[in-house]
Amino acid sequence: MSKHSGRITGSREWQAFWLALGFLTRIPIPVRIDYSQQLMNQCSLYFPLVGLLLGALYAxxxxxxxxxxxPLVCVLLVLCFHLFITGAFHEDGLADSVDALGGGYTVAKRLAIMKDSRIGTYGTVALVLALALKAALLLDAGSIGLALLTAPAISRLPPLLLMAFLPYVSDPETSKSKPVAEGFSRPRLMVAVTFTALVGLVGSLWLPGLWLTAATAIVMVTWLWGWYLRRQLGGYTGDALGASVVLCELVLLLGF
Known part of the structure; x- marks a missing residue:
């Protein structure tokens, strides 16, 4: 009986991994997914792993x-590939978040702006500056390949921390992130934290101090961005989670 249950658990974890890959990227899923909200909750454990796989593609x-x-041409082409393979998922969250937080004077207005598919001045400026800064920081990195490899994995931990410690404030019936936002367990969070720490520690073999840079970026973005979101929105939204990935990448690359 226990062996049978273990096979079921293993199958669910396998599906959760592929669901995470499909949620964060445009990569086709080659397996059948028995979709449920619980499975969507479970899949967030694999966000850093999906980031590492993306990083391997970029490097x-x-x-x-x-x-x-x-190097300049190569970095720009890699960024084009990144935007294509992810559907600019997190960059869209950054633009929507900045538009909402910059243009809304009440929580209701900010949430309404986030749901608007159009991009405003604040979002456009933030998006252009974020991409330009990312390209410049990659070119300045001591090892561009290592930065491309590790940054996507490390930067996908802050959304999990924000989900664990902040309430969800968007309309649950219209938000894509609703299934991820509900029921994310602390034990699974610790697995994701451990995996991300291992990425930083292994990367430190080639770039000494990477683990400290990674830890600093994760803590800074989670704390400061989380504090700002609680103050301005009362919690997080799906767009705010996407923005945290972009912000963490930029802080991490500054450390490189």
Whole structure:
């Protein structure tokens, strides 16, 4: 009986991983998913792992492109690939968050702006500056390949921490993040934290101090962005989670 249950658990975890990959990227899912809200809750454990897989694609593509073009051209092409493969998922969250927090004077108005599919001046400026700064910081990194590899994994931990410690404030019937936002367990969070810590520790073998830079970026973004969200919204939204990924990447790359 226990073996049978273990197989069921293993199958659910396998599906949760693929669901996380499909949720965060445009990569086709090659397995059948028995979708449920519980499975969507479970899949958030794998966000840092999906980030590491994306990082491997980015680093590999950069190495391949470097055979023909300059670092600047390669970084810009990798960023284009990133926006395509993720559907600019997190960048969209950043733009919507900045539009809402910059243009709304009440919580209700800010949430309404976040739901608007149109992008405003604040969001446009934030998006352009974030992408430009990311390209510049990658070019300044001691190891562009290592930065491309590790940053996507490390930066996908703050959303999990925000989900664990802040209330969800958006309309649950219209938000894509509702299934992820409800019921995220602390034990699964600790697994994600441990995995992210291992990424930082292993990366420190090539770039000494990476683990400290990663920890600083995660704590700074989770604390400061979380404090600001609680003050302005009373909690987090799906867009705010996406914004935290972009912000953590930028702080992490500053450390590189």
């Amino acid at each position: 590999g593509l950069f190495a391949l492109l470097s055979l023909a073009w300059s």
